[in-house]
Amino acid sequence: YGNDVKQAILPPNTTYQIDFSLPTGWLTLNPTSLYSRLYRTEEEHQNLNLNNQGGLAVNYQFLITVQNPSWAHLAPQFQAPQPLVPEGPAQLATDARGLNLPAPRPAAPMAAGAVIQSWATGLTLPWGTGFDQIGDRVWASNPAAGGGDDKDHEYEPNGTKTMRTVNATFGGSWAADLAFDPLNNKLWQVNVGGDNCIYEIDPTVPAATGQKICYGATTSERGLAYDPMTDTFFVGGWNTQTIRRFDRSGTVVASKNVGLGISGLAYNPATDHLFVMTNAAPNLVYVLDVGNDFNVLGSFGIAGFGDYSGAGLEFDCSGALWAANQTDGKMYQVESGETGTCPWAGGPPWLQLTPTSGSVGPYSSSLVDAHFIADGADRWGTYQAKIMTMHDSATPVPDVNVCFIKAFDDVPVGHWADKFIHAVAGARIAPGVGGNFRPEDPMTRGNMARWLLLGRYGNTYSPPVCQPIFADVDCDTTPNADWIVDLYNKGITAGCGTNPLRFCPDQIVTRRQMAIFLLKAKEPAGYTPPACTGTMFGDVDCS
Numbered sequence: 090y091g092n093d094v095k096q097a098i099l100p101p102n103t104t105y106q107i108d109f110s111l112p113t114g115w116l117t118l119n120p121t122s123l124y125s126r127l128y129r130t131e132e133e134h135q136n137l138n139l140n141n142q143g144g145l146a147v148n149y150q151f152l153i154t155v156q157n158p159s160w161a162h163l164a165p166q167f168q169a170p171q172p173l174v175p176e177g178p179a180q181l182a183t184d185a186r187g188l189n190l191p192a193p194r195p196a197a198p199m200a201a202g203a204v205i206q207s208w209a210t211g212l213t214l215p216w217g218t219g220f221d222q223i224g225d226r227v228w229a230s231n232p233a234a235g236g237g238d239d240k241d242h243e244y245e246p247n248g249t250k251t252m253r254t255v256n257a258t259f260g261g262s263w264a265a266d267l268a269f270d271p272l273n274n275k276l277w278q279v280n281v282g283g284d285n286c287i288y289e290i291d292p293t294v295p296a297a298t299g300q301k302i303c304y305g306a307t308t309s310e311r312g313l314a315y316d317p318m319t320d321t322f323f324v325g326g327w328n329t330q331t332i333r334r335f336d337r338s339g340t341v342v343a344s345k346n347v348g349l350g351i352s353g354l355a356y357n358p359a360t361d362h363l364f365v366m367t368n369a370a371p372n373l374v375y376v377l378d379v380g381n382d383f384n385v386l387g388s389f390g391i392a393g394f395g396d397y398s399g400a401g402l403e404f405d406c407s408g409a410l411w412a413a414n415q416t417d418g419k420m421y422q423v424e425s426g427e428t429g430t431c432p433w434a435g436g437p438p439w440l441q442l443t444p445t446s447g448s449v450g451p452y453s454s455s456l457v458d459a460h461f462i463a464d465g466a467d468r469w470g471t472y473q474a475k476i477m478t479m480h481d482s483a484t485p486v487p488d489v490n491v492c493f494i495k496a497f498d499d500v501p502v503g504h505w506a507d508k509f510i511h512a513v514a515g516a517r518i519a520p521g522v523g524g525n526f527r528p529e530d531p532m533t534r535g536n537m538a539r540w541l542l543l544g545r546y547g548n549t550y551s552p553p554v555c556q557p558i559f560a561d562v563d564c565d566t567t568p569n570a571d572w573i574v575d576l577y578n579k580g581i582t583a584g585c586g587t588n589p590l591r592f593c594p595d596q597i598v599t600r601r602q603m604a605i606f607l608l609k610a611k612e613p614a615g616y617t618p619p620a621c622t623g624t625m626f627g628d629v630d631c632s
Contacts, residue, residue: 112144114482126494127463137457141449149480150446154433156473181262185327185368186397199387201426208248213237215413218401219267232263266401268315281309304335312354325351345383353402359429370396380549406431439465466495470515497526517548535594538572541610560589581609
C-alpha cells in the first residue's frame with residue numbers, strides 16, 4: 090500500500106474499540122392490515138405508507154399471495170402407504186432401474202413437453218430441481234449417491250452458474266427434489282432415507298435453516314411440490330407410488346396411490362393440476378387432477394428423456410416446467426400448456442397496488458394506493474391475501490394481511506350471521522343466487538347434502554355418479570342426487586324412512602337433525618356423542 094497507510098505500533102493483548110457508522114436503508118410499512126367490505130360495483134382506495142428511516146435509498150417490490158378457498162381432505166390419514174420395494178439399498182437408489190415396478194398406466198397424450206431450452210449443468214448427477222420464483226434462479230442437486238458433491242447448485246435461467254451452493258446433507262442417504270415456498274421465500278428438499286423428512290433452505294443466504302417437516306414417512310420418497318394457496322406440500326416416490334399431501338405441521342390430509350414411479354412433482358395452484366415426472370420406461374410426465382381424487386388427465390414425453398432419465402420437476406412463473414435429466418446431465422425447460430403458476434406475482438383482480446415497485450429515498454416517505462374493486466372478484470364472499478415486500482434494506486418489513494368481502498345485497502352490515510355467511514360463500518360452499526344469499530330461506534335436506542360434503546371434503550370435491558338407492562331420489566331429475574346418495578354411502582345419513590328407503594330431499598332440516606348431520610360429517614365413522622347430562626338448554630330434556 091506504499092505511503093497511503095501509516096504503520097501503528099499497538100501493545101499486544103489489548104482490546105481496542107473503534108466506533109463508526111455506515112448508512113443503511115430502514116424501511117417500515119403501515120398499516121399492517123387492510124380491510125374492505127364492498128357491494129357490487131363499489132370501489133375503495135386506501136393508503137399504505139412506506140417510510141425509510143435510514144440514510145440510504147431502499148428499493149422495493151410488492152408480491153400478493155391470495156389464500157385459495159379450496160382445501161384438502163380434512164380427515165388426517167394416519168395409515169402410511171406400504172412400500173413396493175423391500176427395505177434395502179435398492180429402496181435408496183437414485184433411479185428405479187431393475188426394481189420391476191408395475192408398468193405405468195396408459196394415459197391420453199397431451200399437447201405439452203416441447204423443449205424451450207436445455208443446458209449442461211456440469212454436475213455428475215443433476216437430480217433435485219427447484220426454481221426460486223422470486224429470485225428467478227434454477228437450483229439442481231448433485232447427490233454423492235451418484236458421484237456428486239451433495240450440494241445444491243444455483244444457476245441463471247440461461248444456464249450460467251452463479252457459483253452459489255448449499256450443503257444438502259440432512260442425515261439421510263441423499264437429497265432429492267426441491268419445491269419453492271413463495272410465502273416465506275424458502276426452498277424445501279426431500280431427505281432420502283434417514284428421517285425421510287423435508288428440509289428448509291434459505292436461497293438468499295444461501296444455506297439450510299435447520300427447520301424440517303416430518304410427515305410420518307416410513308420409507309423414502311423423491312418428488313416434492315408446494316401449494317401456496319393452502320400452505321400444503323405434496324410428496325411421492327417410486328417406492329410407494331403414492332402421493333401424500335400434508336400441512337406445515339406434518340399432518341397428512343390426503344393420500345392416493347397413483348400407480349406411477351414418481352421422481353419429481355410440480356403443482357399449479359391455478360388449475361389444481363399436479364405434474365408427475367416418472368423414472369420409468371418410457372419416461373413420461375403425467376398430469377393429475379388433485380381436486381378429482383388425483384385422477385390422471387393425460388401424459389406427455391420430453392425429447393431427450395430416455396428410459397429412467399427422470400428426476401426432479403418444478404414450475405417457473407411463466408408456466409414452464411424445469412426438469413433435471415440424470416442421464417445426459419442437462420437441465421430442461423419445457424412447455425406445460427398451463428399458466429397461473431405464480432398467482433401471487435400479478436396480484437388479484439380485486440386489489441390493485443400502485444405502484445407495485447419503486448424506491449424510497451433516505452429519510453423520506455412514499456404512499457402506495459391500495460385499490461379495492463368489488464367487481465374484480467369473481468364471486469361473493471370473503472377473500473384473504475397477504476402483501477409481501479421484497480426489499481434491499483437490512484431490517485425485515487412485516488407482511489400486510491388483507492381481508493376483503495364482496496358483500497351480498499341482502500346481507501347488511503350488522504347482520505348476526507354476516508361473517509359466517511361471507512366465509513361460507515368465499516369458501517365456495519354456498520355461492521348464493523344472483524348476488525343474494527337469502528339468509529332467511531329454510532334449508533332442505535337435498536341442499537344440505539351438498540353443503541355438508543363440500544364442507545367436509547373441500548370445495549373441489551365431486552361425488553361419484555348417483556346410483557339408485559332412495560325411492561324418492563331420481564338420479565336423473567332430483568337436484569343434488571349425486572350428493573344425496575354419496576351422503577348415504579359415507580354413513581352420514583340413514584334416510585328419513587324405510588320400506589321403501591327414502592331421503593325426503595325437499596323436507597326442511599330441523600336444528601336437532603342438523604346437530605346429528607354436522608357431527609357425523611365431522612367425526613370419524615361410528616362416532617357416538619357422550620351421554621346427555623345436566624340442563625344446558627332450557628328446551629332440551631335429556632330424558
